[in-house]
Each structure stands twice: as structure tokens, then as C-alpha cells.
Amino acid sequence: MAASLLSEGTIPLHTSVYPETCIAKAAETYRAFVAVDIVATEHDTQIISLGVLPAYVAEASKIRFEFLNYLLDLAVQHYLARQ
Amino acid sequence: MSGVGESERAGAPSPEKILPAGVAQRFEDGSLRISLPVEVYGIDAILRSCYWLTEHCFIYVGRPTAATIEVTLVSKSGRPIDTDQLTWDLLNDLIDQRLRVQIQEETRSIREMIVAQAFAEIDVIDDRGKVRDELEAKPPSDDPEGIRGWRPVS
Numbered sequence: 001m002a003a004s005l006l007s008e009g010t011i012p013l014h015t016s017v018y019p020e021t022c023i024a025k026a027a028e029t030y031r032a033f034v035a036v037d038i039v040a041t042e043h044d045t046q047i048i049s050l051g052v053l054p055a056y057v058a059e060a061s062k063i064r065f066e067f068l069n070y071l072l073d074l075a076v077q078h079y080l081a082r083q
Numbered sequence: 084m085s086g087v088g089e090s091e092r093a094g095a096p097s098p099e100k101i102l103p104a105g106v107a108q109r110f111e112d113g114s115l116r117i118s119l120p121v122e123v124y125g126i127d128a129i130l131r132s133c134y135w136l137t138e139h140c141f142i143y144v145g146r147p148t149a150a151t152i153e154v155t156l157v158s159k160s161g162r163p164i165d166t167d168q169l170t171w172d173l174l175n176d177l178i179d180q181r182l183r184v185q186i187q188e189e190t191r192s193i194r195e196m197i198v199a200q201a202f203a204e205i206d207v208i209d210d211r212g213k214v215r216d217e218l219e220a221k222p223p224s225d226d227p228e229g230i231r232g233w234r235p236v237s
Contacts, residue, residue: 014145072133
């Protein structure tokens with residue numbers, strides 16, 4: 001059994017799911033909680049690290065998941081706006 | 084949303100025990116990852132279904148290959164049994180959303196025509212549902228039903 005979704009510390013975000021503009025907007029919105037760094041960019045994928053700020057380390061996992069949910073929300077809005 | 088209300092139902096079987104091998108994978112923190120073929124569900128339907136579940140769980144959508152999307156979800160309650168139920172809800176809702184997307188595509192032109200009519204100052208659709216521009220562009224000889232020459236009997 002694998003450890004956890006977020007145990008590796010980095011998260012690959014495929015741009016066909018999470019557009020780059022949405023990633024940037026989510027990073028800006030959550031900058032008070034997490035530091036979002038793009039550690040690598042592969043073909044159609046941005047690999048990011050979510051460094052939770054010291055004040056919120058106790059809730060690190062929850063904040064990372066909240067960030068991903070918010071990012072998904074932005075992505076869905078993005079796709080619906082195109083239709 | 085068709086299935087979220089059922090998420091409180093207890094006793095849902097673990098998806099990794101029911102689904103074909105390799106489709107579902109359990110993590111130690113209780114989260115569950117399912118692999119979905121893009122060809123079957125489509126990315127729009129997958130995103131819509133995931134969106135509807137964000138009230139109840141945390142979701143990450145990955146795309147390891149062009150043909151596959153992996154959805155990883157974990158219940159906000161932290162209970163694995165809730166994650167199991169939400170996974171089944173997601174799988175059911177995927178069918179619903181896929182159908183909605185398909186119907187939306189099939190009816191796109193008529194919806195656009197209705198919206199155009201709603202905002203137009205003159206009728207763009209005649210009484211038989213045909214667009215006026217198309218009818219008027221045809222010469223009389225191309226009027227096989229003889230509608231242009233028809234007059235009510237007085």
C-alpha cells in the first residue's frame with residue numbers, strides 16, 4: 001500500500017486538467033498559507049511543491065488538500081467559461 | 084447531483100476489492116485513487132463529477148498518460164468508509180455527467196438558435212422551426228414543398 005497522495009512532497013499538475021493560469025491564480029490566493037513553487041516543467045505538466053507556512057504546519061495536509069480543491073474549482077470554471 | 088446524498092449510507096464495499104485489478108488503489112492515509120479512461124468518460128465529465136464532490140472530499144486529478152485520468156479522493160471526515168461511498172458516488176455521477184455532456188453537444192446548435200431568437204429584434208426562426216436566412220437564400224425553384232407559393236384558401 002502506498003503511503004499517501006502528498007507524501008512525496010511534489011505534485012504533478014497536468015495542464016490539460018489544471019491550466020497554468022489557474023495554478024498561478026490559486027498560488028496567489030493561497031500565498032498566505034502555502035508557498036507554491038514550480039520545481040519542474042515537463043511536457044504538459046507542471047510539478048509543484050506546496051510548502052505550508054510555519055504557522056500552519058499543524059494543518060499542512062488539510063491546507064494542501066484545500067489548495068487542490070480550490071485549484072479544481074478554478075479549472076472547472078475555466079472549462080465552463082470556454083463552452 | 085445524483086449520488087452525494089447517498090454518501091451517508093453505510094457499508095459500501097471497498098472499490099479496490101470490487102473493481103477490476105489496477106483500477107482502484109488505496110493509500111495508507113485512507114485516500115483512494117481510481118484510474119479512468121478518458122475515451123469512455125471524457126475530461127469534461129470527469130471534472131464536473133469531481134467538482135460536485137468537493138463539498139464532501141478532497142480531490143486531486145492526475146493525468147499519467149493521455150488516455151488515462153487518475154482521480155484521488157479522500158473524505159473530509161477522514162473515515163475510509165466515507166471515501167469508499169464517495170468513490171461509488173463519483174463513478175455513478177460520471178455516467179450522469181457523461182450523458183449530460185453528450186446531450187449538450189448534440190443540442191448545441193438548437194440551443195444557440197433559441198438564444199439567438201431570444202435576443203433578436205426580428206424572428207430568425209419561422210413557424211416551422213427553420214432559420215429564415217436559409218429559406219430566403221434559396222431560389223423559388225429550390226422550394227420542393229411549394230411553401231413559398233402557398234396561400235390560404237379564401
